[in-house]
Amino acid sequence: MPEWPEMETYRKLLNERLCGQIITRVAVNRAKSVNEPEDTFRAALTGRRILFVERKGKQLILHLDDGNRLLLHLMLGGWLAYGAEGPKEDGEFQVILGFAGGENLYFGGLRLGYLHRLSAKQVLEQLKELGPDPFDPRLTPETFYGRLSARRGKLKPALTDQKLVSGIGNCYSDEICFESGIHPETPVPSLDREASDRLFASMRRVLEEAAEYGGYMDRPLTPDDKLTGGFDPRCRVYDREGEPCVRCGTKVVKGEISGRKAFYCPHCQRSG
Ligand SMILES: [Zn+2]
Known part of the structure; x- marks a missing residue:
């Protein structure tokens, strides 16, 4: 299962690639990986710009330009790929986000993991029990x-x-x-x-x-x-x-x- 260093690596690499990107394509191949009907999820995300990527514990939060967030937890077996083409057939990924620049973010291995579209308040609510980050300056x-x-x-x-x-x-x-x-x-x-x-x-x-x-x-x-x-x-x-x-x-x-x-x-x- 990816932990702090793996998610921090994803955060760093994704921030270099996703900031400012506009989502133009949304594919959901496993309904349980998202928290809304596919049509709703697709309509809400299409045209949105990703502002930046944040990490909290083992989760990533993709900040969208409408104030909402995509909360990603890879859990056991989840992984990500990015590029014009995926390392496997598209159908083998549970969710794919395509961008105006022609590249895609592929979400693989989401059996227990998920990608949820949430408001800022809902994200806070979901993560409220998380302890401090290991590098939180208040943690001495x-x-x-x-x-x-x-x-x-x-x-x-x-x-x-x-x-x-x-x-x-x-x-x-x-x-x-x-x-x-x-x-x-x-x-x-x-x-x-x-x-x-x-x-x-x-x-x-x-x-x-x-x-x-x-x-x-x-x-x-x-x-x-x-x-x-x-x-x-x-x-x-x-x-x-x-x-x-x-x-x-x-x-x-x-x-x-x-x-x-x-x-x-x-x-x-x-x-x-
Ligand atoms: Zn020893």
């Missing part, structure tokens, strides 16, 4: 510790809970735990301020590096997109079961924590 080591220490349960599910901070999922929670040297199964109440500070610093370091390298998902947005997916070979533990830990050489283990898979080094990640 102190406020992070305050949010974390209010929780029970294990560390990994806390990090992936969008109410704590928004944008972290299965991959980066493992990477953040590894970077901080803390076992993902550690009970949150046993983490002291020092451990919380380490997690906070690791969170920003890991996400920043991952975004710089274009995230770990390997589908390029355009054929000449060299940014997307560059972080995949840099993942230290995620999907690295049985490979030697880059720090100590112990084999990386794949476990299950609260129903989610978790990758970690059993030697250099300790509780607390």
